[in-house]
Each structure stands twice: as structure tokens, then as C-alpha cells.
Amino acid sequence: MNNNIIEIQDLKKYFYMKKSFLSKEPVILKAVDGVSLSIVRGKTLGLVGESGCGKTTLGRTIIRLYEPTSGRIIFNGEDVTTVPFKPFRQKMQYIFQDPYASLDPRKTISDIVGEALDIHNMVQGKKDRAERIKELLKTVGLSSEHASRYPHEFSGGQRQRIGIARSLAVEPEFLICDEPISALDVSIQAQIINMLVDMQASKNLTYLFIAHDLAVVKHISDFIGVMYLGKIIEYSASNELYSKPLHPYTKALISSIPVPDPSLSRNRNRIILQGDVPSPVNLPSGCRFRTRCPIAQTICAEQEPPLIDMGGGHLCACHFA
Amino acid sequence: MSALLEVKNLKVSFFTPAGEVKAVNDITYSLEKGKVLGIVGESGSGKSVSSFALMGLIDPPGRIVGGSITFDGNLLTLPEDQKPTRKALRTSEEAQRSMRGNDMAMIFQDPMTSLNPVIQVGKQIAETIRLHNSQLSKEEIYQRSLELLTLVGIPGPKKRLKQYPFEFSGGMRQRVMIAIALANNPKLLIADEPTTALDVTIQAQILELIKELKDKIGMSVILITHDLGIVADIADDVAVMYGGKIVETGSSEEVFHHAKHPYTLGLMDSLCNLDDACTRLTPIEGQPIDLLNIPAGCMFAERCNFCMKICINEIPPTVVDGTHQTACWLLDERRPATI
Numbered sequence: 001m002n003n004n005i006i007e008i009q010d011l012k013k014y015f016y017m018k019k020s021f022l023s024k025e026p027v028i029l030k031a032v033d034g035v036s037l038s039i040v041r042g043k044t045l046g047l048v049g050e051s052g053c054g055k056t057t058l059g060r061t062i063i064r065l066y067e068p069t070s071g072r073i074i075f076n077g078e079d080v081t082t083v084p085f086k087p088f089r090q091k092m093q094y095i096f097q098d099p100y101a102s103l104d105p106r107k108t109i110s111d112i113v114g115e116a117l118d119i120h121n122m123v124q125g126k127k128d129r130a131e132r133i134k135e136l137l138k139t140v141g142l143s144s145e146h147a148s149r150y151p152h153e154f155s156g157g158q159r160q161r162i163g164i165a166r167s168l169a170v171e172p173e174f175l176i177c178d179e180p181i182s183a184l185d186v187s188i189q190a191q192i193i194n195m196l197v198d199m200q201a202s203k204n205l206t207y208l209f210i211a212h213d214l215a216v217v218k219h220i221s222d223f224i225g226v227m228y229l230g231k232i233i234e235y236s237a238s239n240e241l242y243s244k245p246l247h248p249y250t251k252a253l254i255s256s257i258p259v260p261d262p263s264l265s266r267n268r269n270r271i272i273l274q275g276d277v278p279s280p281v282n283l284p285s286g287c288r289f290r291t292r293c294p295i296a297q298t299i300c301a302e303q304e305p306p307l308i309d310m311g312g313g314h315l316c317a318c319h320f321a
Numbered sequence: 322m323s324a325l326l327e328v329k330n331l332k333v334s335f336f337t338p339a340g341e342v343k344a345v346n347d348i349t350y351s352l353e354k355g356k357v358l359g360i361v362g363e364s365g366s367g368k369s370v371s372s373f374a375l376m377g378l379i380d381p382p383g384r385i386v387g388g389s390i391t392f393d394g395n396l397l398t399l400p401e402d403q404k405p406t407r408k409a410l411r412t413s414e415e416a417q418r419s420m421r422g423n424d425m426a427m428i429f430q431d432p433m434t435s436l437n438p439v440i441q442v443g444k445q446i447a448e449t450i451r452l453h454n455s456q457l458s459k460e461e462i463y464q465r466s467l468e469l470l471t472l473v474g475i476p477g478p479k480k481r482l483k484q485y486p487f488e489f490s491g492g493m494r495q496r497v498m499i500a501i502a503l504a505n506n507p508k509l510l511i512a513d514e515p516t517t518a519l520d521v522t523i524q525a526q527i528l529e530l531i532k533e534l535k536d537k538i539g540m541s542v543i544l545i546t547h548d549l550g551i552v553a554d555i556a557d558d559v560a561v562m563y564g565g566k567i568v569e570t571g572s573s574e575e576v577f578h579h580a581k582h583p584y585t586l587g588l589m590d591s592l593c594n595l596d597d598a599c600t601r602l603t604p605i606e607g608q609p610i611d612l613l614n615i616p617a618g619c620m621f622a623e624r625c626n627f628c629m630k631i632c633i634n635e636i637p638p639t640v641v642d643g644t645h646q647t648a649c650w651l652l653d654e655r656r657p658a659t660i
Contacts, residue, residue, distance in 0.1 A: 050520035155608050156364075185363035186547060190591035190604030197601070212520065215593040219602070256525035258550025260592055262573045265554045272529055273522045276490040 005174055005206045006062070006092075007038040011071035013054075013061045017281075029281050031057040033230035034071070039223075041173075044200070044207040046221030046238065048214055048253070050277055054230040055210045056097075059176045062208070063094050075174070090120050093167035097179040099159035103151040109162055110147040113137070116169040136165045141195065157188035164195070168203075176208045181216065193220060214257050218242055226250050229280055229288040232307060236314035246310055246321040249273075249289050287319070295320055324351040325508060325541050326375070331388035331398075333367075333374050342612045344370040346565035347388070352509070352558075357535065357542040359556030359573065361549060361588075365609055367565040368545045372511045375543075376427050377417035393424060393508060423453045426502035430514040432494035436486040442497055443482030446470075449504040469500040472537075474530060492523035496530070503534065510535075511543045516551065528555060549588060553577055558644075561585050564610040564620030571645035581640075581647040584621045619650065627651055 013032040031054045039045045047055045060066050062073055064085060073081045080088045096102035103112055110133050116122075123129040134144040140161040151159060160180060167175060177196065181189040197220065199205060211217050217224060217238075224241045226234040226249065234247040245251045252271040259265040273292045278284055284291050290300040299319055307317040333345040345367040352358045362368040373379055375390060377397065390397040397417060403409055429435045437445060446466045450457065457465075463482075470478035473496040486494060495515060502510055512531065516524035532555055535542055546552060552559055553573060560570040561584065569582040580586050587605040607624040616622060622632040632650050640652040650656050 050522060157608065185609065186549070186588060187363060187591050187605035187609075190602040191606070193593075194602055194604060213593075214521070219593040252522060256521045258524075258528075258548055258554050260549035260553045260577065260589065262553045262577050265550065270525065272525050274526075276492055276523065277520075 003040050004038040005041040005076060006208075007072075007074040008062065009036050009072040009074070011035045011058070011061060011073065012069045013057055013066055014069045027281055030230050030283065031280060032061060033283075035227075035230075035232055037225060037232065037235070039174075039206055039208060041206055042200070042204050043222040044209055044220055046217035046224040047208065047210045047227060048212060048217050048224060049227035050212065052229075052277055052280065053227040054280070055227050056178055058227070059094070059178050059208060059210050063089070063092055063176055065094070086120075090170045091172050092174045093170065093172040093176070095160075095163055095167050095175060095177045095180045098183055099156050099163055100183070102163055103159055105151050108148050108150055109133075109137070109142075112151075112162060113147075113166050113169050116166055120170050122170060132169070136169055139168065139199070140165045141191075155188075156184050157191060160184060160192055161195070164192075164199075168199070171203075172205070174206045174208070176210070178210045179212070180209075182211065182213065189216070196220065214254060226253070229277065229283060231288060231317070232315075233289065233317045234315065235307070236312075240312075240314055244314075246314065246316040247289075247318050248293050248295055248320075252294075287317075323354070325354045325393055326352040326543075327389075327391040328371075328375070329389045329391075331371065331374060331390060332386045333370050333379060333383060334386045335383040337382060340613050343565050343615060344383070344612060345374065346615070348562075348565075348567045349388075350560055350567060350570060352541050352543065354508070354541055355535070355539055356557045357544060357555055359552035359559045360543060360545045360562060361547065361552050361559060362562035363547060363609055365564075365612060366562040368562050369513055371562075372427070372513055372543060372545055375511060376421055376425060377414065378421075378427075392420070395420075419453070422449055422502075422507075423505045424507055425509045425511070426505070426507040427511040427513065428495070428498045428502050428515050431518050432491055432498050433518065435498060436494060438486050441483055441485060442489070446482070446497070446501050446504060449501050453505050465504070466500075469504060470497075472503065472534070473497070473500045475500075491519050492526060495519060495523075495527055499527075499530065499534070503538065506538060507540055509541045509543065511545070513545045514547070515544070517546070517548075524551075531555065549577075549592065561588070564615065565612065566620055566648065567646075568621065568649070569645075569647045575645040579645070581645070581652060582621075582649050583625045583627050583651070587624075587626075619648075629657065631657060 011032060012034055015029040015031055016026040017029060018026055035058055049055045061068050068081060072079055075088055075092060113133050113136055114129055117129060117132060123132050133147055137144060137146055142161055181192050200207060209217060209220055221238045224238045225232045228249055234250045242254060245254055252273045255271045275292050278291055286302050287300040287305050290296040305317045305319045307315050310316050310321060329349050331345055331348050335342040335344055348371060360368045374385055379385060385398055399405055399409055399413055443466055446469060447462045450462050450465055466482055467478050470481055475481050475493060475496055489497060516527050544556060556573050559573045559576040560567050563584050569576060569585045580589060590603040591605055605624055610620055618634050619632045619637045622628045629650060637648045637650045638653050639646050639648045
């Protein structure tokens with residue numbers, strides 16, 4: 001058996017929308033359009049891209065909050081694309097982006113965290129349950145007296161800790177973190193990141209870390225995939241991606257990160273992309289990025305560049321890389 | 322050079338059933354013509370409220386409870402000795418209304434909700450022009466709207482003027498917002514987190530546009546953000562806010578390269594750096610301050626690594642070093658020799 005905890009093969013998720021009540025042809029929104037990737041146990045794969053590129057849809061399709069249109073999801077060597085959820089959902093958990101919307105305001109913290117324990121029959125008796133909840137809250141840096149409170153009594157950072165405690169309750173092996181820190185303040189972000197890093201080391205967790213903040217992704221990830229309009233366009237080890245980006249989109253993305261240093265940020269060569277991301281309903285022909293690409297040629301409109309290995313496991317989908 | 326805007330000891334409070342929330346608690350700063358001031362802070366630090374106060378947009382239960390704002394030689398707040406009678410407030414409101422959207426304009430965080438969804442974009446731009454220039458003819462207003470859309474880099478402005486906000490993408494809507502703000506050639510543009518809702522590539526476009534327009538029109542800009550990177554990129558001066566107070570202010574060179582306040586230093590440390598291969602971040606421990614129960618001394622004392630007894634009991638003095646000002650007991654000579 002190989003060491004990959006999860007493998008995704010040519011995963012697609014299309015949403016069918018009716019254009020108007022007169023037309024019968026459904027409009028297809030290709031949110032995730034043929035993504036293949038694998039994650040080694042105990043490592044972190046970062047997924048970056050702009051809003052609408054399908055990174056959240058990909059995360060949700062992997063855990064089957066959305067049913068995949070086609071493709072395969074192999075988890076721990078087992079095909080889980082169509083099997084019932086319950087057994088594999090215990091091993092695969094999801095941390096949501098918005099700590100305000102993802103906790104039920106009418107439940108206490110012990111109910112929120114304990115619900116997962118009950119569903120998977122992981123505790124025997126009330127005492128055991130309370131004990132386990134206490135332990136979980138401690139793991140995420142909250143105290144046991146918080147258990148009887150309601151979500152509105154907590155700040156954003158604390159709520160995100162509760163969300164993390166809930167997903168840890170069932171002792172998962174694989175966590176999908178969907179922008180877990182983007183709703184938090186800078187000084188709190190670092191607390192949560194450190195906590196995620198510590199938990200990974202102590203529990204041998206594997207993360208799929210979805211974010212749009214490239215600096216954070218670089219810090220936490222071993223490998224990074226860059227998505228654009230439903231496809232992965234570049235994939236490599238995290239340091240290599242930042243030191244030697246190959247795809248023109250990745251180059252522009254990295255150059256547009258604001259750097260908190262006035263002398264550095266004013267003197268650097270910035271690539272500013274023109275225009276907006278095209279709609280995923282009307283994808284451009286050929287390369288998806290060509291409408292905004294500074295080096296696009298005629299071939300880009302005719303042929304879609306395949307994702308190929310440029311050496312040392314650095315994959316890139318560009319005719320000119 | 323004379324200051325375009327002077328804010329002195331400004332205090333804004335919200336009177337809620339739970340008690341008085343001192344959102345802005347005694348802040349002082351000034352802004353010169355043609356300069357960019359970056360105000361950085363976390364949510365709840367009072368950075369947005371302080372700029373809403375400049376525009377006169379504080380709604381009840383909120384109220385300016387003290388201090389003065391002087392813009393371009395005119396006092397925008399009530400004079401210290403005048404009682405806030407209804408008449409005095411009305412006159413002050415009228416003066417502000419003629420200035421708001423004219424000499425001083427604001428762009429907001431969320432371009433998705435700050436435009437009216439059922440009115441054509443062209444009409445929304447025209448409204449701002451007409452309000453402050455009633456003598457202009459329809460044709461003149463139309464020409465000016467076209468000019469504005471071209472200025473902010475929207476392709477095909479003639480067609481775009483007739484469209485509705487939903488037909489624009491996020492970045493394009495923010496451009497429309499900027500066009501509306503620039504309609505009457507303001508002397509001061511207040512940008513409240515203008516790029517927070519946008520993607521990084523679009524953010525780069527908008528920031529570039531603000532920089533370009535600032536030079537073209539010669540206006541001053543107040544940029545409010547939580548992203549230190551954005552401030553480093555475009556601000557001349559920086560003010561760092563925490564718990565309703567300005568804890569450190571200076572030129573961006575001073576604040577970024579020679580930060581003195583423990584909070585500013587903590588913020589810089591808690592950022593992920595792209596260049597260093599840092600293995601671990603240094604967060605600021607604890608939670609942001611609860612503005613309902615503000616401490617007697619320094620706002621940051623509870624989370625500060627260098628907290629002394631005096632920090633808990635007494636408000637820190639502002640230590641001035643040229644243009645660089647820091648409110649911290651550590652830098653004051655009266656601090657106790659031992660902690």
C-alpha cells in the first residue's frame with residue numbers, strides 16, 4: 001500500500017442551472033473540471049486560487065457534501081466515491097470558513113462538540129462524554145467551564161477553536177480546512193495556525209488547506225496546488241512554487257501579495273493582471289487563463305495545455321513554461 | 322505645508338443598553354495635502370468609526386462626545402464651549418452635508434452592497450454630481466459621468482452607464498464606487514477597507530488605481546485596513562490603532578522599520594513572511610479587548626509581554642520622537658526602574 005492517505009482521480013463537479021423557464025437546455029457551471037491530486041499521510045497540501053476558482057467546491061466534493069459528477073475519491077486505499085458516508089466521514093472532517101455561521105446559536109458548546117461523539121457512538125455514558133468534551137476543549141486552548149456556554153459568548157477566534165474541537169472529536173486522520181483563518185484578525189490568525197501545526201505533529205493529521213492568502217499557505221503547506229477556473233494549473237513543493245513559479249498566473253499571484261515592508265514593496269516588479277476572472281459558465285477556449293495572460297499566443301486559444309511534469313514533481317499547465 | 326485635516330482628541334461613544342462603548346477614545350492626528358495616511362488595526366479597534374466620524378456618518382446610539390475635527394480650515398464638530406442644542410446640531414449637519422461627497426468622499430468595504438441594485442450605474446453617478454452642482458445640464462452631467470468611468474478604467478463606458486450593478490464584477494463595482502467618490506474632485510478620499518472583499522489580483526489593480534488617481538487629482542487619502550502589506554505599499558504615514566486609541570504613528574518607514582510599540586511589534590511578528598523560511602509564528606496571546614470594560618491604564622496591557630504595574634493603572638503618555646509618536650510607558654523616562 002502506498003503512503004497516500006487520499007487520492008483524487010479526475011474529479012469533476014458540474015452544477016446544472018436552467019437559464020430561463022423557456023430554454024430547456026441547462027446551463028452547465030463547471031466548478032471543478034477534472035482535478036487529480038494525492039496527499040501523503042501527515043503532510044499538508046495547500047490549495048490557492050481566487051474566489052470562484054472552485055477550491056471550496058473541490059473540498060466539499062471530496063468530503064461529499066456535494067456528490068461528484070464524475071471521477072474517483074480514494075481514501076485510505078478504498079474507493080469512497082459512492083459508498084455510504086458514515087464510516088469514512090469519521091476519519092475525514094471539515095473545518096468551515098465562517099466561525100459565525102458554522103455553529104448552531106441555540107446549542108451549548110458541549111452539545112455542539114458532543115453531537116459528533118453521539119453520532120459515531122464514541123463515548124459510553126454521560127460521564128465519559130463530559131470528560132471527553134473537556135479534554136477536547138483543552139486541546140484547542142479553551143477551558144472546561146466554556147462547555148455550558150453558547151456560541152454568542154465567544155469571539156471569532158474562540159469560535160473557530162470550537163469548530164476545530166468539533167472536527168477533532170471523532171479522531172479524524174484527514175482534515176479539510178476551508179479558509180479557517182480568513183474571517184479572523186491578524187493577531188488571532190497566528191494563534192490558530194500554530195495550533196493547527198501543533199495538532200498535526202501530535203496527532204499525525206493530514207490537511208487539505210484551502211486559502212486565498214498565499215503567505216499563510218506557504219507557511220503551513222508542504223505542497224501547493226494553484227487552481228484557476230476549476231483546474232489545477234500548477235503544483236509543486238511549497239518552497240519551489242514561491243522561488244520558481246512557472247505558470248504566468250502563479251507569477252502574477254505571487255507578485256500581487258502585499259509585503260509588509262515599505263522599501264521592499266515599493267521597489268519590486270509587480271505584475272498586474274488585466275480584467276476579471278471569466279465566468280465558469282462560459283469558459284474560454286483552449287487555455288482558461290489566456291484572456292488575462294500577458295504572454296498569450298494563438299496556440300493558447302486553440303489547445304488546452306496539459307498539466308505536465310516540468311522536472312522534480314513540479315507540474316505546470318502552460319504552453320510556454 | 323498646511324494640514325488638510327486635523328483631528329484633535331476625538332472621542333466617539335455608542336450608548337448601548339449594556340453600557341457606553343468607547344469606540345474611539347481620544348485620538349489625535351493630522352493629514353497633509355496630497356499624502357496618504359494608512360490606519361491599521363484589528364476589528365473593533367475603532368479605525369472605521371473614526372473615519373465615519375469625519376464624514377458625519379455616526380448614527381444613534383453613537384455620538385461624537387468630545388474633541389474636534391478641522392477640515393480645510395473649517396471646524397466640522399461643534400466648538401468646545403457650545404452646547405449641543407438642536408439648532409446648533411442642525412447647522413452643523415447642514416454644513417457637513419454640503420461637504421460630504423463633495424470635498425470629502427468615501428469608498429466602502431463591500432462593493433456588493435454599497436450600490437443600489439435597482440438603479441442604473443449611470444444614474445447613481447449622476448446623482449452625486451447633480452447634488453453638489455445643480456447648475457449643470459443633463460448633457461454636462463452625462464459627459465462628466467463618462468469621463469469618470471474612463472478615469473477609473475472601465476472599458477466601454479457608454480454601454481456600462483446604462484447597466485445595473487449586478488452586471489458588474491466585484492472589482493468593477495469597486496471602480497464604480499471610486500468613480501462616484503471622485504465625482505466632485507474631492508480633496509480627501511477615505512477608503513475603508515477598499516480591497517478586503519476582492520481577490521489579490523483585483524486588489525493589486527484597485528490599489529494601483531488609487532495610487533495613480535491620487536497623483537492625477539492631487540487629493541489626500543485615508544486608507545483604513547487590517548492588512549499591513551497594503552499600508553506598506555501605498556501609505557506615507559501610518560497610524561496603528563488598538564482598543565479605540567492610536568498606539569503608534571509615524572512615517573511608514575518609521576513604523577515598519579523602527580516600530581516601538583509592543584502591539585505593532587507583535588503584529589509584525591505574527592505575520593507570515595514570504596521570504597523567510599520561518600518555522601513558527603509568534604502570535605499575540607489573548608483576545609482583543611472588550612470595549613464595554615476598558616481597563617484603567619493601557620488598552621494593550623493585558624496582552625503585552627512587557628506589561629508593568631504602571632501600565633495597568635495609568636494611561637500611557639505619548640512619547641514624541643520627531644514625527645514618530647508612541648503611546649507606551651516603556652519609552653517614558655518616568656517608568657519604574659524595575660518591573
